Amino acid sequence: MTPKIFIDGEHGTTGLQIRTRMAGRRDVELLSIPEAERRNAAMREDLLNNADIAILCLPDDASKEAVGMLSGNNSVRIIDTSTAYRIASDWAYGFAEMDKAQADKIKAARHVANPGCYPTGAIGLIRPLRAAGILPDGYPVSVNAVSGYTGGGKQMIAQMEDQSREDSISANNFVYGLPLKHKHVPEMKTHGLLDRAPLFSPSVGRFAQGMIVQVPLFLDDLKDGTTIESIHAALVAHYAGQDIVTVVPLAESTKLGRVDAEELANTDRMKLFVFGTPGGAHVNLVALLDNLGKGASGAAVQNMDLMLSA
Template sequence: MMQKLFIDGAAGTTGLEIRERLADRAEFRIVTLEGDARKDPAARAGALNDADFVILCLPDDAAREAVALIENPDVRVIDASSAHRVADGWTYGFPELEPAQMAAIAGSARVSNPGCYPTGFLALVRPLVRSGLIPHDWPISVNAVSGYSGGGKTMVAEFEGEAAVTAHRAYGLSLSHKHLPEMQRHARMAHPPIFQPAVARAYRGMLIEVPLPLHALPRKPSLAAIETAWRDAYREQPLIRIAGTDGVNAVEIEADAGTDRMTLRVFGNADTGQARLIATLDNLGKGAAGAAVQNLNVMAGLDPVAGLRV
């Protein structure tokens, strides 16, 4: 049976990418508001309450407002903003994160899409914390760079306009980025990581890196132990790949651009006992629209990767 889907914020970057992935899907009929109706509270409330599924592609405050307008208890919501990622009553929409996460998403009425940076960070770190290779109170740092499309229309114009003057810019210098509560909560760590985000002059793509002093960790894990923990965690998960590193001398931000997958790699130096954990993904794919469609598939009881670019 075809189910009705309302995308609130369908004209934005994430909304457009979601519609693209669903364009040939017969399982859903997409409802959108055109023109002035998009800003009409009555029209929005009607669309929100008349849908089987709602995907919110809105700023945080607007997402909270949209949820407050939903009175129909049968409407199921996926929020692509950061408004509900650590909120009570919401299921974290990272199906591969925990053994029971996909089942929790399937049975939930309220699902919050992960952030793009946390998706890579958590994929790298959570299995290692869960298996005891990284203590839950270890001081973790994470370096990350994203394509500028993650900053929306304003940042796209900034990096593509005639006045663009930089190729790479670090930000979040106050160490209080809004992703930090999400990263700490879902990694199940005692402290937030030292998060060092940056944006590069690449439209899409993302590279997230966690350095580890293996020699200082209590269990002194090997590179093979880290890879084994990942493979155990992501067995039979088609959107997460563990890549070999033999002969690899560089990893590019665009390594998984244009896809909905994520690739994990562990590099290291056995002599110094140091490692670099690297995740690559598309900030608009597994980091946003692809994740929303994956969650929609799971909630609707469909193939989790239907319509996605593996």
């Protein structure tokens, strides 16, 4: 039988992008709710319970409510794109490339938590270095990032695009998360295998989709003998055989003068770079992705496909 998929929140930013990615697919049947009924709880509950996989594209509270609507149902599998379950031990974390066993965990899981956009970049850079023993216990990790404004969902899109609104945003680039308590920090710490919470400073630019995540490192404070080449080699080994997450060769990245945050917009891929000078004191790790691609909707469809392949 053709598996039935219901996207709860299908008329929002992430939901719409998932729907677009599924358009034309004949191997799945999409259950749909009319836009005007998107908050009709009885209708949602019915559709949720009739799906084989429910993809939740809702704010955290509404996600928890949807999971509650499925509490008596032992067959529906869930992919949640919110922050609600990303460090819950009974949910599989939906970052298939984060280590060798993760894709199989996602395949077998009933409940999958889709990663946050910024954590996808940060964990993608940090976890391989923790696993290889290069990034020692206690290292004070900083994560600096810029996102396209669709990362803020329907509300921020309207604030950036409609300057007649009372709450419009006129800045072309702004830093936020200033109290340093962003909701993505616990997820970066847990799945980045860090013993100290990273210092995370996000920002938004006046472009719709795209993201750069940077993790600067002091080589002297890493495992003895670490070099730009050994860091790059550890990332290359970690992502060997992957095609969605790739590591840019040093010979290529050393020639670059800049990295464009929009380069991977409208793709589901992520590129990792290691910048610095051989023999120098510092390296800067950079992840490039689309906040709505590998950072959200692309990852959700990848996870759905893994679950359907079980």
